[in-house]
Amino acid sequence: MTKLLPRKDVVIMGLGWTGAIMAQELTDAGLDVVAIERGPWRDTGTDFNIGYMQDELRYSVRKELFLSPVLEAMTMRNSTDQTALPMRDYGSFLPGYGVGGAGVHWNGYVWRFFPTDFQLKTHLTQRYGARRVSELQLEDWGVSYDELEHCFDQFEYLCGTSGKAGNLKGQTIDGGNVFEGPRSREYPTPPLKMPYVSVLFAEAAKNMGLHPFPAPAANLSQPYVNPLGVAMGQCSYCGFCERFACANYSKAMPQTTVLPVLMKKRNFEARTECEVLKINLHPDGKTAKSVTYVDRAGQEYEQPGDIILLCGYGLMNVRMMLLSGIGKPYDPATGTGTVGRNYCYQTQGGGVRLIFEGKHFNPFIAAGALGSTIDDFNGDAFDHSNLDFVGGGGVSCGTSNGRPIGYHPTPEGTPRWGSKWKKAVAETYQNTMAFGAQGSSYPVRGNYLDLDPTYKDRFGRPLLRVTFDFPDNDLRMSNYISDQLAKLGRSMNPKELTVSHARKGWNSVPYQTTHNTGGATMGANPKTSAVNRYLQSWDVSNLFVLGASAFQQNAGKNPTGTVGALAYWTAEAIRDRYLKKPGALVQT
Amino acid sequence: MKSALAALMLVALAGAAQAQNQVAAGRYQAILADCEGCHTAPGGKPFAGGLVLQTPFGNMAVPNITQDRVTGIGTWSETDFRRAVREGIAPGGKRLYPGMPYPYYARMSDADVSSLWAYLETVAPVRHAVQADQLRFPFNIRSLMAAWNFLYFKQADFKPTLDKSAEWNRGAYLVTGAGHCGACHTAKSLLGADRAAALTGDSLQGWFAPEITGAKSRGVGDWSVGDVVTYLKTGWSAHGVASGPMSDVVERSTSEMNDGDLKAIAVYLKDQPAAKEPPLPSVARDDPAMRTGAVLYQNNCVGCHGWEGKGEKLIFPPLAGNAVLVQPSAESLIRVVLAGAQAVATKAAPTEPSMPSFAWKLNDRQLADLLTYIRNSWGNQAGAVSEKDVAKTRASLRGGT
Numbered sequence: 001m002t003k004l005l006p007r008k009d010v011v012i013m014g015l016g017w018t019g020a021i022m023a024q025e026l027t028d029a030g031l032d033v034v035a036i037e038r039g040p041w042r043d044t045g046t047d048f049n050i051g052y053m054q055d056e057l058r059y060s061v062r063k064e065l066f067l068s069p070v071l072e073a074m075t076m077r078n079s080t081d082q083t084a085l086p087m088r089d090y091g092s093f094l095p096g097y098g099v100g101g102a103g104v105h106w107n108g109y110v111w112r113f114f115p116t117d118f119q120l121k122t123h124l125t126q127r128y129g130a131r132r133v134s135e136l137q138l139e140d141w142g143v144s145y146d147e148l149e150h151c152f153d154q155f156e157y158l159c160g161t162s163g164k165a166g167n168l169k170g171q172t173i174d175g176g177n178v179f180e181g182p183r184s185r186e187y188p189t190p191p192l193k194m195p196y197v198s199v200l201f202a203e204a205a206k207n208m209g210l211h212p213f214p215a216p217a218a219n220l221s222q223p224y225v226n227p228l229g230v231a232m233g234q235c236s237y238c239g240f241c242e243r244f245a246c247a248n249y250s251k252a253m254p255q256t257t258v259l260p261v262l263m264k265k266r267n268f269e270a271r272t273e274c275e276v277l278k279i280n281l282h283p284d285g286k287t288a289k290s291v292t293y294v295d296r297a298g299q300e301y302e303q304p305g306d307i308i309l310l311c312g313y314g315l316m317n318v319r320m321m322l323l324s325g326i327g328k329p330y331d332p333a334t335g336t337g338t339v340g341r342n343y344c345y346q347t348q349g350g351g352v353r354l355i356f357e358g359k360h361f362n363p364f365i366a367a368g369a370l371g372s373t374i375d376d377f378n379g380d381a382f383d384h385s386n387l388d389f390v391g392g393g394g395v396s397c398g399t400s401n402g403r404p405i406g407y408h409p410t411p412e413g414t415p416r417w418g419s420k421w422k423k424a425v426a427e428t429y430q431n432t433m434a435f436g437a438q439g440s441s442y443p444v445r446g447n448y449l450d451l452d453p454t455y456k457d458r459f460g461r462p463l464l465r466v467t468f469d470f471p472d473n474d475l476r477m478s479n480y481i482s483d484q485l486a487k488l489g490r491s492m493n494p495k496e497l498t499v500s501h502a503r504k505g506w507n508s509v510p511y512q513t514t515h516n517t518g519g520a521t522m523g524a525n526p527k528t529s530a531v532n533r534y535l536q537s538w539d540v541s542n543l544f545v546l547g548a549s550a551f552q553q554n555a556g557k558n559p560t561g562t563v564g565a566l567a568y569w570t571a572e573a574i575r576d577r578y579l580k581k582p583g584a585l586v587q588t
Numbered sequence: 589m590k591s592a593l594a595a596l597m598l599v600a601l602a603g604a605a606q607a608q609n610q611v612a613a614g615r616y617q618a619i620l621a622d623c624e625g626c627h628t629a630p631g632g633k634p635f636a637g638g639l640v641l642q643t644p645f646g647n648m649a650v651p652n653i654t655q656d657r658v659t660g661i662g663t664w665s666e667t668d669f670r671r672a673v674r675e676g677i678a679p680g681g682k683r684l685y686p687g688m689p690y691p692y693y694a695r696m697s698d699a700d701v702s703s704l705w706a707y708l709e710t711v712a713p714v715r716h717a718v719q720a721d722q723l724r725f726p727f728n729i730r731s732l733m734a735a736w737n738f739l740y741f742k743q744a745d746f747k748p749t750l751d752k753s754a755e756w757n758r759g760a761y762l763v764t765g766a767g768h769c770g771a772c773h774t775a776k777s778l779l780g781a782d783r784a785a786a787l788t789g790d791s792l793q794g795w796f797a798p799e800i801t802g803a804k805s806r807g808v809g810d811w812s813v814g815d816v817v818t819y820l821k822t823g824w825s826a827h828g829v830a831s832g833p834m835s836d837v838v839e840r841s842t843s844e845m846n847d848g849d850l851k852a853i854a855v856y857l858k859d860q861p862a863a864k865e866p867p868l869p870s871v872a873r874d875d876p877a878m879r880t881g882a883v884l885y886q887n888n889c890v891g892c893h894g895w896e897g898k899g900e901k902l903i904f905p906p907l908a909g910n911a912v913l914v915q916p917s918a919e920s921l922i923r924v925v926l927a928g929a930q931a932v933a934t935k936a937a938p939t940e941p942s943m944p945s946f947a948w949k950l951n952d953r954q955l956a957d958l959l960t961y962i963r964n965s966w967g968n969q970a971g972a973v974s975e976k977d978v979a980k981t982r983a984s985l986r987g988g989t
Contacts (some may be wrong), residue, residue, distance in 0.1 A: 030897055045928055045942020050891060051949045223900040231902035231939040236891045248891050249903055261938050 002292065002300040008034045011291055011305030013276045013320065016101020017560065018546035018567040019311035021158075021253040024228070024262050025571035027309075029579065032267045034303065034519030035132035035311075036293050038071070038275040039098030044247065044255055053240060053247035053420040056405045060243040062461060066090060066107050067313075068095040075316070075452045078469040080332055086455045086463060092507065093514040095313045097270060100245070100254045102313060103560070107242040107368030107400060108218035108251050111557035112152045112565070114379045115145035115181040118554060120442075123380065125391050133390060135473060137335070137443040139552045142533035147180045148565050151572070154214070155564030159252030160224035160232050163187035163216030177213045177373070179381040192221045192235065194398075197361050200370035201397035204492045210376045215396055215559075217369035218252035219460075225580040228261045239401040241368025251368065253477040255548040271295075277459060279308055279324040279543065287542045288326075289389055294459070306582075307542050307574065310520075314549035318343075318519035319464040327520075327530050327539045330448050332467070338530040338538070339520060343466065344554040346515040347439030347474040349502025350393060352480035354494035355411055356431045363402030363429070371398015377481050378556040379440065386445050389476035393556035395485060402429070409434075411496050431495075437481045439502070441517070441557040444471045469506050478502035515559050517551035519586040522566075524586075533588040534573035535566060541584045544570055545567060607706070614707025617700050618848070620766040621693065622841035623708075626650045629931060636660075636714035641687050641918025642793050644776075648687045649718050656713035669705045670698075677738065683737070692768035695746035695761065700839070752859075762849055763787075767841075769857075772797040788863035789915055793831040794917040798912050803862030804912050806970070808854070816854035817847065822902075824933035828912050829905040831943075832920060835932035843934040868916060868971035871964040877972060881961025884954055888946065891960075898964045903941050908966035918973045921959055922981040925950070947985070952978040966972065 009031035012019045023033045044047070058064050067090065075084035116123040121138035156163075165186045166176025191214030194202070202212035219235040226232070235250040251258050260464035262268055273296040280290045280302070285312055290304040310317040321327055321339050330341035330361030373396040375381055384390055401407060409432040410424040447469070470478075486499045523529030526538040535550055537543040546567055548559045557561075577585055618624060628652050628881070629638030655662040668679045675691035677683060684690060696704075739783035746765055748757040763769045764786075772792055775784035784790075789799035789806075801807040808816055811827050819825035820842035823835065830838045842850065871878055886895075889907075893899050897907035907913060912920055925931075926947040933940035952959065952975045959978075963970035 043942070045930060045944050049944040051888065051944060052948055146982045223903060225902060229936070229938045231894060231900075231937070231941070233900050238891065247944075250941075258938050260933065264933065264938070 001264070002054070002302050002494065002533050005301055005303045007304040007306070008032050009305065010034070010307045010309060011303050012036065012309045012311050013291065014038070014101060014310070014312035014316070015099050015254070015270055015272075016311065016313070017103040017254055017564060019101070019309070020103075020258040020262060021155075021564065021567040022309050022311060022546065022571055023268055024258050025568070026574065027262065027265045027268045027368065028459035029575045030267070031307075034269045034271060034305075036274045036276055036291065036303065037099055037270060039272065041270070041272045042098045042100055042104065042245070042255065043250060043259075044245070048245035050247035051245055052128070054238060056240075056403045059240075060403065060406060063090070063243070063351050065097065065243070065245060067095040070458075071097075071457070072457055073315070073463055075455050075465045077464050077465070077467050078506055079446060080467060084452060084465045086452075087336055087508055091509040091510045093516055094243070095315070095514065099259070099270065103254050104245045105243050106218075106560060107558070109369040109560065110156055110163070110216045110218050110252075110558075111394070111561040112158055112181060112183070112566075113145070113557060113562050114179070114381070116380050116556045118143060118145050118148070126531065127380070128384060128390065132384075134445065136390070136471070137445050139342065139443075139523050139525070139528050141522050141550075141552050142529070143569070145319045145523065148569055149181070149184060151565040151568035152561060154568045155561060156566070157188050158226050158228070158257050159218040160188050160220050160226075160257075161218055161228055162189040162214075162221040164191050164214055166211075166213055175213060178211050179375040179378065183559060187216060188226075189221050189224055191369060192217055192219065192237075192370050194372060195365055195370060196359070197363075198398045200433065200492060201435060202372040204488055204586070205372075208236060208488060208491060211338070211489075212372045212374050213369050214368050215373040215398065216311055217367065218282075219246075219367035219369055220250050220252075226257055228258065229287065230257055230260050232256050235367050237365045237367050237370070239364055239366030239399065239403065242400060246397070252567050263485045274301075276320065277323075279326065279540075280321065281324070281326070281540065286540060288540050290447045307544070307578070310543065310545045311547065313516075314519060314547045315449065315464055315466075315516050317545050317549045318548055319451070320450075321520060321530070321545065322451050322464075323461055323538075324544065325352070326537060329450055332446050332448050335445050336527070338526070339341060341528070341530070342443035342518040342521045342552055343447050343449045343468060344441040344517045344551065345468060345470075345506070346513045346554055347437075347441050347470060347478050347502055348512050349437065349478040349500060350395070351434060351436030351484070351500040352485040352489040353432065353434040353498045354408070354489050355409070355428055355496040356433075356494050359428075359431045361399070361430055361433060363399045363407065363432070366399035366401045367422045368400050369398075370400065371396045373397075377437065377484055386534050387480065389473045389537075390476045391440035391442055391474060391556065393439035393478070393481050395435055395437050397433065397435035412498060434487065436500075437478065437485070438556055438558060439474060439478050439481065441474055441554040442471060443518060443553050446472075447471070466508075470502060470504060475502050475504065501560075514570060515548070515554060517548040517554040517559060520545045520549040521552045522550040523552060526588050532584075534577070534585045536573075536578075536585050537568045538584075538588065542582065544574065546570060589788040591711075591856035610703045610706045611710055612707075613700075614703035614705065617696075617766060618707055619841055619844045620762060621704070621768070622837060623704075625652070625836055625840045627653050630893045631685070633716065635711050636716040637718040643687055648685060650687075650856070651718050652714065654711050654714040654717050655709060655714075656715050656766060659715055659717045660713055661708075662713055666702065666705045669708070669813050670701050673701055676741070686741075689768040689771045691741050692765055694742075694744060694770060695765035696748065697944045700766070722739060739960055753855075755852045755965060756855050756859060758849065759854070762853055766827065767853065768986075769800065773800050784862055785861065787857070787860055788809070788865075789917075791917055791919055793833060794919070794923060796912075796915050796917040798833070798915045798920075799863055800857050801860035801862050802858045805909075806911060807860075807862055808857050808911070809862070810909065811854075811858070811911075813851060813854040816857065817850040820845065820850050820853065822934050826906060826909075828910040830932045831929045831985050832910075833923060835930070839934060840899040841937070843932075857968065865916065868914070868969060870969040871960055871972050873961075875972075877957040877960045878964065880954070881957040881959070882965075884950070884958040885961055885965075888919055888950070888958070897962070902937050905963050910968075914968050914970035916970075916978060917965065918959055918970075919981060921963070922955065922973065922978050923985070925955060925959065926978075926982055927985055947982065952982065
């Protein structure tokens, strides 16, 4: 028997980065907000204890903070002629779980996508001609970098981001990222102290005429109080960021930036361990009425709301739309339909590993986003006229961790176990540096998301099916960067240099990256996007879909900065436009 | 005729405005006296009572003081209220226990008590019957309170000290009156009467309420007036952070006080005489406990509190020069490391950071050494902590007290 609950102004599914930001902004606007979160409540003092947070076995190997496939699995395949199978364990990517979502276990890179990324189709077509991009399914995002600039700024200041501007109001600044879009002010805190590998990398890059700069990090270089009054501590360079929560209050997470203020508000309520089953529509199908969710005891509730916000992980948002019959599912045979369209990943690869002798790199002095980056080969920062691809990748070199179970580099040809292996690890641990590209991932017709026809979850709902392989364009891009990085590596005269190349045949088992994008993309055309420029569903006007699901393609950067900026952009649109006149914010 | 009516209406309006002002003033008195702090159960309706105070004499449930006529004080007159607040005698001659700090409230002025009553009259009635007290014999005999009052209670109006400034006197009025600071910070005898010099610290409810006189190090003598004001307003200062029962006081009472009153409190406290107890001995750096403690400190504490024990503003409390650390009793300190603690959240400092529990990780000996190190480093000088002290607190935490 489903219990009908009293109406709320706003019902949010998921209390991670976007859920927390939206709740904070909309409660400030006076609305009564409830967030329904599948996972448990989690807070620093009680769940991220400094005494045991650095338990690599528990958190990194056994993945305690992540979504378990028992709760929600997905099926995977490389192409439509294969049968997708469910994974037994999340591998290639690791969705977050619980309050804070993936914002708990991220490394902390806070990037802004390039201005051209938001108008990629128009920009590349104008610069290189339509033929060059004909194998890709590119779309503009319907919003410009200039429109989003103040939202990027808001997210960076919320997080206390440590970095150095490379373009202040159009003025290029040496030492910062000279390829970035103009920013209105400097980062809130200065860059982290660079480890030795990053210093060597930056020197070598400069010698080749490249432009290294400190990566913008949400691991803070100094104590900081954000605009909400929430204080954060200085990063201790412990190297337990990715796969871990920060026990030191020094990595920006919803817990360290928003929740202390949000949780005290009388017009906010969080219901944890409650899983949304579906969104219910009014009979006309044009507005959402409520969400149905089930609590830990198995009791089902219907929670009506005037505004519904999907703030889950991007992939879960897409699945929820498909399960609720919102929007037209994408069909790869015809390239029509919008929900599930333009699923993209991140093209890892182009990795270079260097082994030296007599160094003391101390890789355990580390932080998630600690390092030096070059954007010379990223996006369209370099001329592709004489190249056979579009896109690129940001290349970072730093120390994100030197953990005992996960990190023991050995030279090529070393046995996998035994005394020789031990000796090699002891010699190589202090002498290894690596850098690689965070490559762009551009959409093609055959990469998409839909509901699996066979496999179901514990509530009997179809699982999400991911159909993906690395597009040829992206592989050519990645291999080009491999070649450039090999040159850079050789200039540093290592004892051993290994170069890896991206290959066809995405494998869902080994960890690669949790940067899944698209599937509910934003745009100006309802035929090629699921949500408009304000992340409002074209089909259901009181539904907004937050997160990286809105990206028309993934850039050569970690997505969280853009996810945060889009959340502020949407909150502003709801507050300043939608509340004054509910209904479609963009007319078709 | 018309003008007479208008005049009458003006008088009525002025009267309404005055009443409005009196209610607002009374609300502020309720903040000064922190009425809501004790008269509200966790998660309960404001002023509806039910909070259980743990006292050496047994548990005491705090009554409902909303205007409910059956379970609250809806049948009281202002005179009844005045007598209860200032003399500890409820209607019908029922004696109140000094868990209700009427010996302090006795110094509140007539005007302040009147406005407090005017405010409480506007509080919505809540039907909430509070269980009777669970005091041990013979403390459960209310009439005995008459004897207690005879022995210890001086019904005295507040008398200004003429050679002190108006600000100092305002501070004295607040600290010894509505603020009832001594209820926790002044040591009590077995019978609950003041035993030691005022405000020199006392143990209660498993915490040690530190000395808050002008004493250097242990008190607020090293604090600037601004430091004290910041502490009371935000829960934070360069010398320490509110934790334990003081978090509630800061959250509900002092953070809502106006800056002038906070400054007056600071001026008064800084002028109070220090405890006459001799300074605690320092522990030598090469003492084995100090050496072990240093290693434990590096492995467990440095990440937040820093190598020099300086902490970080608004997030990690400083340990160097922290008054709570150098009290004669290490009770609060032991408790915080064993059980963890959460700093207070105020409008000015909403972060509410937590100290995690280390009970699972450090044994009694290790914890004693660690605390000995913290209490005797970076200029702190407060003697050793014994394994036995730690064991005692650990046992009491297990028992849930």
